Amino acid sequence: MMRFLSWLYLAAAYLFIFLPVGVLVVFSFQDGRLPVPPLQGVSLRWYEKVLSDGDLMAALVNSLIVALISSAVALALGFLAAHALARVKLPGSVLMRVVIIAPMTVSTLIIGLGLLTFFNQIGLRPSLLATGIGHVVINLPLCFAITYAAMGDHQKNAERAARDLGASEAQVLWLVSAPMLAPALAAAFFLSVTFSWDEFIIAFLLTRFDVTLPVEIWSMLRSGLSPATNAIGSLVFLVSIGVVVLAEIFILRRRA
Amino acid sequence: MTAPVSIRGVRQRYGTATALDHVDLEIAAGEFVVLLGPSGCGKTTLLNIIGGFAEPTEGQVLIGGRDMGGVGPKDRPTTTVFQDYALFPHMSLAENVAFGLRMRGMEKTARLKKAEEMLALVGLAGRGTRRPHELSGGQRQRVALARALAVEPDVLLLDEPLGALDLKLRRAMQDELKAIQRRVGTTFVHVTHDQEEAMAIADRIVVMNAGKIEDLGPPREVYLRPKSLFSAGFMGEINRIPVNGDSSALGPLALGNDREKVLCIRPESIRPAELANGGSLQLGRATITDASFFGTHVRAHAAPLAAPEMQLVFHLPQSVLPAPGEIVDLAAMTWVLLDP
Amino acid sequence: MSLAARERRQGWGLIAPALLWLLAFFLIPFAVMLALSFAHMEERTVVHGFDPGNYVRIFTDWTMFKALVNSVEITLIVTVVSVVLAYPLAAIIAFRVPRRWQRLALLLAVLPFWTSYVVRSYSWLLVLGQNGVLNKALLGLGLISAPLEIAATRTATVIGFVHFFVMLLTLTIYANLIQLSPNYARAAQDLGAGRFQTFRHVILPLTLPGVVTGAFLTFVLCIGDYITPQILGGNNELTLPQLIMLQMGRGGNFPLASALSVVLMLVVTLAYAVSARWLRLDRV
Numbered sequence: 001m002m003r004f005l006s007w008l009y010l011a012a013a014y015l016f017i018f019l020p021v022g023v024l025v026v027f028s029f030q031d032g033r034l035p036v037p038p039l040q041g042v043s044l045r046w047y048e049k050v051l052s053d054g055d056l057m058a059a060l061v062n063s064l065i066v067a068l069i070s071s072a073v074a075l076a077l078g079f080l081a082a083h084a085l086a087r088v089k090l091p092g093s094v095l096m097r098v099v100i101i102a103p104m105t106v107s108t109l110i111i112g113l114g115l116l117t118f119f120n121q122i123g124l125r126p127s128l129l130a131t132g133i134g135h136v137v138i139n140l141p142l143c144f145a146i147t148y149a150a151m152g153d154h155q156k157n158a159e160r161a162a163r164d165l166g167a168s169e170a171q172v173l174w175l176v177s178a179p180m181l182a183p184a185l186a187a188a189f190f191l192s193v194t195f196s197w198d199e200f201i202i203a204f205l206l207t208r209f210d211v212t213l214p215v216e217i218w219s220m221l222r223s224g225l226s227p228a229t230n231a232i233g234s235l236v237f238l239v240s241i242g243v244v245v246l247a248e249i250f251i252l253r254r255r256a
Numbered sequence: 257m258t259a260p261v262s263i264r265g266v267r268q269r270y271g272t273a274t275a276l277d278h279v280d281l282e283i284a285a286g287e288f289v290v291l292l293g294p295s296g297c298g299k300t301t302l303l304n305i306i307g308g309f310a311e312p313t314e315g316q317v318l319i320g321g322r323d324m325g326g327v328g329p330k331d332r333p334t335t336t337v338f339q340d341y342a343l344f345p346h347m348s349l350a351e352n353v354a355f356g357l358r359m360r361g362m363e364k365t366a367r368l369k370k371a372e373e374m375l376a377l378v379g380l381a382g383r384g385t386r387r388p389h390e391l392s393g394g395q396r397q398r399v400a401l402a403r404a405l406a407v408e409p410d411v412l413l414l415d416e417p418l419g420a421l422d423l424k425l426r427r428a429m430q431d432e433l434k435a436i437q438r439r440v441g442t443t444f445v446h447v448t449h450d451q452e453e454a455m456a457i458a459d460r461i462v463v464m465n466a467g468k469i470e471d472l473g474p475p476r477e478v479y480l481r482p483k484s485l486f487s488a489g490f491m492g493e494i495n496r497i498p499v500n501g502d503s504s505a506l507g508p509l510a511l512g513n514d515r516e517k518v519l520c521i522r523p524e525s526i527r528p529a530e531l532a533n534g535g536s537l538q539l540g541r542a543t544i545t546d547a548s549f550f551g552t553h554v555r556a557h558a559a560p561l562a563a564p565e566m567q568l569v570f571h572l573p574q575s576v577l578p579a580p581g582e583i584v585d586l587a588a589m590t591w592v593l594l595d596p
Numbered sequence: 597m598s599l600a601a602r603e604r605r606q607g608w609g610l611i612a613p614a615l616l617w618l619l620a621f622f623l624i625p626f627a628v629m630l631a632l633s634f635a636h637m638e639e640r641t642v643v644h645g646f647d648p649g650n651y652v653r654i655f656t657d658w659t660m661f662k663a664l665v666n667s668v669e670i671t672l673i674v675t676v677v678s679v680v681l682a683y684p685l686a687a688i689i690a691f692r693v694p695r696r697w698q699r700l701a702l703l704l705a706v707l708p709f710w711t712s713y714v715v716r717s718y719s720w721l722l723v724l725g726q727n728g729v730l731n732k733a734l735l736g737l738g739l740i741s742a743p744l745e746i747a748a749t750r751t752a753t754v755i756g757f758v759h760f761f762v763m764l765l766t767l768t769i770y771a772n773l774i775q776l777s778p779n780y781a782r783a784a785q786d787l788g789a790g791r792f793q794t795f796r797h798v799i800l801p802l803t804l805p806g807v808v809t810g811a812f813l814t815f816v817l818c819i820g821d822y823i824t825p826q827i828l829g830g831n832n833e834l835t836l837p838q839l840i841m842l843q844m845g846r847g848g849n850f851p852l853a854s855a856l857s858v859v860l861m862l863v864v865t866l867a868y869a870v871s872a873r874w875l876r877l878d879r880v
Contacts, residue, residue: 016759334786
């Protein structure tokens with residue numbers, strides 16, 4: 001009895017979870033003006049429209065650039081900080097750790113607002129750079145936490161051996177620590193890219209002319225329901241899944 | 257309480273691998289039985305089957321005469337002390353020990369009182385309000401034991417409970433386990449890979465290898481008169497000399513044997529001929545290759561003159577420390593002939 | 597310089613960039629915002645000073661206070677519903693699905709994460725709208741005679757949120773469940789506990805810290821979200837983030853927006869204080 005109920009619940013849960021996404025993808029092929037039932041034939045014209053939309057494609061590239069660069073910066077800062085705290089007993093390390101983790105508990109809206117008011121005061125205009133700076137702030141705690149948690153005795157002992165053999169601190173970091181922590185670093189980078197890529201509110205507040213993809217999609221929404229939104233949404237979805245599947249096959253399977 | 261355990265024709269297969277291959281074992285009520293063997297020999301699988309955590313592919317398990325087929329751990333008269341103790345971290349020691357009683361519907365004051373008694377039995381009186389994380393490994397192990405005994409099971413199953421303890425603590429716990437078992441009279445089935453531990457605590461040892469029972473008997477029997485080559489080698493160091501009839505690489509030996517066998521002699525059983533008593537087996541002369549002081553005895557290796565490529569290992573009294581190159585005449589006081 | 601001193605200097609050097617970045621782009625902006633919250637607007641210019649007027653206004657102006665109440669109500673409902681729905685899902689995947697398929701089952705349960713958050717909320721509009729899939733289906737089956745008005749209401753916002761957070765919580769609760777040593781459940785059964793008793797006395801208490809951590813995360817993310825209420829909530833009621841964004845639009849009342857943000861942070865801090873006993877943020 002319990003067994004049957006469990007599978008029933010599982011099925012119901014999956015149905016609920018996939019419902020909106022299913023609707024999204026199905027009606028991206030709508031051969032009509034509105035992405036609502038009934039489905040009037042299958043057409044790729046919305047995909048064509050989306051792929052030839054210059055603003056949209058530019059926004060997509062912008063998102064990618066901001067995501068990759070800000071994640072790289074966040075990872076570097078977070079990794080170095082984690083390494084420092086793991087290795088040396090610095091005064092006030094508890095406080096420092098609180099400061100580094102703090103942005104995780106503050107709503108991104110507030111971080112964005114804070115940056116907007118601050119940048120206003122110092123005269124920094126809204127731009128992709130401003131957005132990138134904000135994304136580093138929200139991803140830094142995550143990169144720190146993941147790399148810190150991954151540091152263990154095994155890797156610390158290897159570092160000690162390297163120092164013993166004459167390596168400088170920079171060499172230890174580059175040749176020993178980073179390679180040994182590669183899985184954690186990769187995970188942190190991947191998660192940061194995901195968060196940055198999809199991040200809306202900071203990008204919305206801190207961009208004006210060059211925007212990121214979520215902001216561009218938001219503008220599309222302002223002008224009403226359209227299968228074009230479905231198309232770009234489905235496109236992003238399918239590409240993201242593709243990336244995850246490839247990552248599974250090439251990175252995770254190889255280690256198994 | 258206590259009950260006998262009867263294992264009949266048990267086989268356990270996982271896909272193509274056989275973990276247990278036709279095991280028959282009768283355990284008397286109140287016995288302290290040790291399942292001994294290397295990793296992968298099936299001892300833990302057998303323990304799990306007795307406890308109800310696994311159903312055998314074939315065969316029966318009877319406890320107290322009742323067939324346990326299809327009966328889960330919850331309803332069996334067994335409890336288990338797990339290797340990692342599995343004490344509930346969110347409960348106090350007393351609550352942990354009282355858990356089984358709570359499941360049986362005993363009301364609060366009564367079960368906490370019983371829990372305190374059990375904690376006293378294992379030497380942790382008055383600590384009922386502490387939490388597991390405040391205790392050392394050895395102390396946690398005792399709480400796990402108290403918890404398992406609190407429900408007065410017929411059979412107590414122990415899955416390598418002393419593995420995580422250091423040597424001194426392990427020896428102390430072995431004595432305590434034995435004492436507690438004598439006191440409560442419950443049937444204990446204990447799994448270990450340490451033959452010294454087995455000999456220290458068991459009424460009977462069950463030597464297992466590759467899913468089969470290789471040997472069975474009280475420690476003295478299994479050690480001095482092993483029934484198989486594997487058992488002989490597993491119980492301790494042993495010299496193995498192949499013989500055919502009465503002839504061997506050492507020359508003719510007065511064995512009264514007429515087949516191909518392996519002559520097995522324990523190191524402490526070999527000594528210089530002049531120190532041996534009558535009735536001992538003469539092994540001939542050998543050259544000492546090394547001798548080291550081992551505290552309670554001297555451990556020496558020698559190469560027989562008749563077969564210089566062979567190495568015999570044997571013990572000498574503390575006071576005798578020969579130098580390499582010296583020649584000794586060796587004799588064996590006890591020995592067994594086993595099938596190769 | 598002694599070895600210890602040299603090591604310390606290196607340590608500082610390594611951690612300084614992260615600290616400086618957060619000082620410049622997190623702490624200082626927050627301080628600026630805090631200071632600004634005590635300023636007020638006089639005809640399109642900001643007048644600095646120590647004036648708690650904004651805060652007074654938030655708690656006395658009914659429209660503003662209602663937004664705060666709305667946010668807290670919606671967030672609490674969403675948190676509770678999401679935990680109640682996600683826990684069984686995580687438990688089924690952890691305990692009923694065969695080991696080899698668990699990774700896949702989990703991945704499927706969180707797959708919609710990979711749609712953009714904005715697009716995901718928009719998709720619910722397609723489902724819940726007047727002409728949406730749900731209404732068309734119910735009308736088609738003859739179960740209702742007129743379209744249900746779900747979109748542009750609090751219900752739609754809650755559904756949109758729950759959809760997202762059930763996925764998030766399933767992930768975190770699953771990670772928690774799978775870490776539990778199987779021997780705990782075995783020991784409980786061994787001592788006579790049935791399935792439900794094992795869950796109630798052993799599994800649930802041991803997973804509670806993880807659940808509380810997930811719930812706190814849900815609370816923080818939900819109460820600060822602008823997107824879902826804006827797309828699905830309609831015009832009849834506002835949440836705090838929507839109110840904040842509204843201040844940004846009209847002539848940019850930065851001081852009021854800042855004050856509202858500080859209030860939002862205080863609510864989150866309150867939530868943290870309440871759940872701190874079970875919280876383990878380092879082990880999400």
